Amino acid sequence: MEKRKLKNGELSLLGFGLMRLPCKEASQEIDVKAAMEMVDYALDQGVNYFDTAYMYHEKKSDDFAGEALSRHKRTSYNLATKMPLMALKTEADVERIFNEQLKKCKTEYFDFYLLHNINEDHLRIAESCKVYEQLKKKQEQGLIKHLGFSFHDRPGLLKKVVEKYDWEFAQIQLNYLDWELQNAKEQYEILADKDIPVNVMEPVRGGTLAKLCDTAVQILHEANPNASAASWAIRYAASLPKVQVVLSGMSNMEQVRDNVRTMSPFTPLSDADYKLIEKALAAYRKAASVPCTSCRYCMDCPGGVEIPKNLAVYNNYQVALANKHPMANFLFQAEYRILGETQLASSCTGCEQCKSRCPQHIDIPHWMGEISRLQKNLKDAHR
Numbered sequence: 001m002e003k004r005k006l007k008n009g010e011l012s013l014l015g016f017g018l019m020r021l022p023c024k025e026a027s028q029e030i031d032v033k034a035a036m037e038m039v040d041y042a043l044d045q046g047v048n049y050f051d052t053a054y055m056y057h058e059k060k061s062d063d064f065a066g067e068a069l070s071r072h073k074r075t076s077y078n079l080a081t082k083m084p085l086m087a088l089k090t091e092a093d094v095e096r097i098f099n100e101q102l103k104k105c106k107t108e109y110f111d112f113y114l115l116h117n118i119n120e121d122h123l124r125i126a127e128s129c130k131v132y133e134q135l136k137k138k139q140e141q142g143l144i145k146h147l148g149f150s151f152h153d154r155p156g157l158l159k160k161v162v163e164k165y166d167w168e169f170a171q172i173q174l175n176y177l178d179w180e181l182q183n184a185k186e187q188y189e190i191l192a193d194k195d196i197p198v199n200v201m202e203p204v205r206g207g208t209l210a211k212l213c214d215t216a217v218q219i220l221h222e223a224n225p226n227a228s229a230a231s232w233a234i235r236y237a238a239s240l241p242k243v244q245v246v247l248s249g250m251s252n253m254e255q256v257r258d259n260v261r262t263m264s265p266f267t268p269l270s271d272a273d274y275k276l277i278e279k280a281l282a283a284y285r286k287a288a289s290v291p292c293t294s295c296r297y298c299m300d301c302p303g304g305v306e307i308p309k310n311l312a313v314y315n316n317y318q319v320a321l322a323n324k325h326p327m328a329n330f331l332f333q334a335e336y337r338i339l340g341e342t343q344l345a346s347s348c349t350g351c352e353q354c355k356s357r358c359p360q361h362i363d364i365p366h367w368m369g370e371i372s373r374l375q376k377n378l379k380d381a382h383r
Contacts (some may be wrong), residue, residue, distance in 0.1 A: 002266035003044025004244045008145075011078060011245055013238055014263040015049035016042050016256075017201065019056045019295075020066055023115050027057050032067070032297035038256050039068045045260045047075045047255040049245050051199075053116055054084040055102060066106035079107060081134065082150060084114035087124045094134045102143070109142060114171060114198075115149040117297070117359065118161055132165050150201065152359030155186040162194050169244065171199040175209060175278050176236045177200070177284075177291070183361070188240065197244040198284075200237040204248065206293030213322045216280040223276050231262040232277060239268040286322055289315040289366055291360050298354035298364060306343035307354060307364055313339070314371050317347070336375055339364070346373035 002013040016039065022031040039050070052065040062081055069077055081101055083094065102108070113135060115126055122219045126132060138144045148169035151158055162170070169189050173307050174184040183301055204210050210230035211217075234342050248254050269277075292311040313335040320328035336344065349370035355364055 001260070002238075003046075004265045005175050006244075009078075012263070013048045013246060013266060014042075014047050014234075014247040014259055015051055015080075015199070015246075015247040016047055017247040017249035018050060018052040018061045020206075021057060021061070021064065022250045022251055023057075026061075028122035030057055030060055030064050032064065034253075035064060036068050038250060038253055041071060041253065042250075042256055042260070043077060044323075044344050047260070049080065049112075049247075050077055051080045051112075051201075051247050052105070053082040054087070054097060055116070062101055062104040066104050070106040074107070078111035079105060080114065081105060081110055081112040081264070083124035083129065083131055088125050088129045091129045091134070091256040092198055094129055094131055098135075098138060098182065100145075110144050112146045112148065112169065113138075113253075114147075118151050118157075119148050119153040119359075120157060121356065123157070123161065126329055128143070129238050137209050140166065148199070151187070155183050155190060162190060164198060167196055169197045169199055171247075173202040173293075174198070174240075174243075175203050175205050175233055176281060177205055177209060183290075188242065192242045196242075198240070198242045199245045199247060200240075200243055201247050202249075202293050203237040204230050204233045204245050205291075206295065208289070208291075208345065211319065212284045213286075213319045215283040215286075215322070219276065219280040219283060220295045223273075225330050227262075228258050229257060232273075232280075234259060234262045235267070235269055236277060237275075238263070238266060289318045290362060292362060293360065295359060297359055299356045301348075302351055302353060303343060303347045303349045303369060304342045305347050306339055306370070309343070309364075310336075310337055310345045311367060312365075314367070314374070317374075331374065332379055336371075344375075345369075346375070348372070 003010040004013055019036040023029055024031050050065060050069060052061045053365055069079060070207060113199040115131055123267065135144060135147055139147055146168040148167050150171040172187050174188060178184040188198060199307050212229055212240060220229055220232055234246055237243060248259050250354055292308060294308040295311060298307045316335060317328060320331060345368040348363045348365055352365055358364060
């Protein structure tokens with residue numbers, strides 16, 4: 001397993017994100033047995049960075065991290081979790097939640113600790129609750145080894161954040177689709193200029209870059225029949241010199257095995273590889289899908305709409321059209337109906353609560369309207 005050197009140790013270049021663990025059917029309840037097998041395998045293969053958060057899996061990810069990792073020697077892994085800025089009301093909440101996380105994660109300290117999802121609104125919360133100042137005190141007490149933040153906003157705000165505080169690392173969304181689409185290139189360069197190590201999240205963009213479209217996948221497959229589409233995305237992020245960890249939110253054992261193979265040993269992308277990815281990306285862009293990563297920050301919807309699932313169904317439809325699938329219309333209607341009457345896009349009230357929460361800045365009410373109209377048109381055409 002490829003490693004990155006630290007002053008007081010080393011990190012596996014592949015990190016295990018505990019955000020998309022396998023779940024029991026039709027729920028967000030973690031399949032603990034399957035997830036533990038994945039964690040054990042990853043540890044055995046040299047993965048030593050595990051990333052959780054207070055809000056993941058309906059606030060159960062920290063509990064799972066504690067249950068799964070506490071069975072192993074504490075020095076065999078690095079544990080990262082996050083202060084949920086979106087959940088803070090007072091300064092006292094910082095102390096309360098931090099102590100709760102120590103207990104849930106069954107640990108006496110955190111190797112890496114982040115201010116979660118800094119954006120304009122969350123930065124104001126962090127400042128009013130003196131989050132950074134309180135966490136620096138925790139670090140002085142030995143409860144935090146490395147203090148950083150995760151970020152889902154624009155480069156201008158990132159500059160402000162890195163200039164105002166001293167950080168030991170930062171976590172940003174970075175992949176070959178978002179290099180330009182979400183200004184990942186500029187964000188990476190801002191951090192590199194400040195000599196701030198980068199942790200990458202969403203390297204496969206919530207699974208999007210593992211699926212692509214048939215034409216794009218074929219381009220990559222012809223170049224290397226033994227490499228998965230996901231492995232190209234993982235290598236893209238890992239090839240950047242300032243990246244110390246590439247997090248993958250793995251949902252099944254095959255994803256763990258594939259990612260481990262990609263990093264054991266790790267081969268940086270060549271100039272020819274970059275050109276190949278550009279070619280595959282050009283083919284994928286023709287599918288014109290919505291850039292949702294299924295992070296679920298938009299949830300819960302007051303109207304009961306299952307936003308990520310609606311967008312996933314729509315994206316699947318767009319890829320099916322790009323692949324000229326003869327049953328694309330039928331498959332869309334079938335997948336859409338499975339969501340259930342109360343969760344459909346047609347239940348969207350246009351309240352726009354979801355828009356401010358979306359890290360991808362997607363106009364969700366607009367797309368709910370598009371999906372609803374598409375379903376109606378396909379249904380009417382079938383009559």
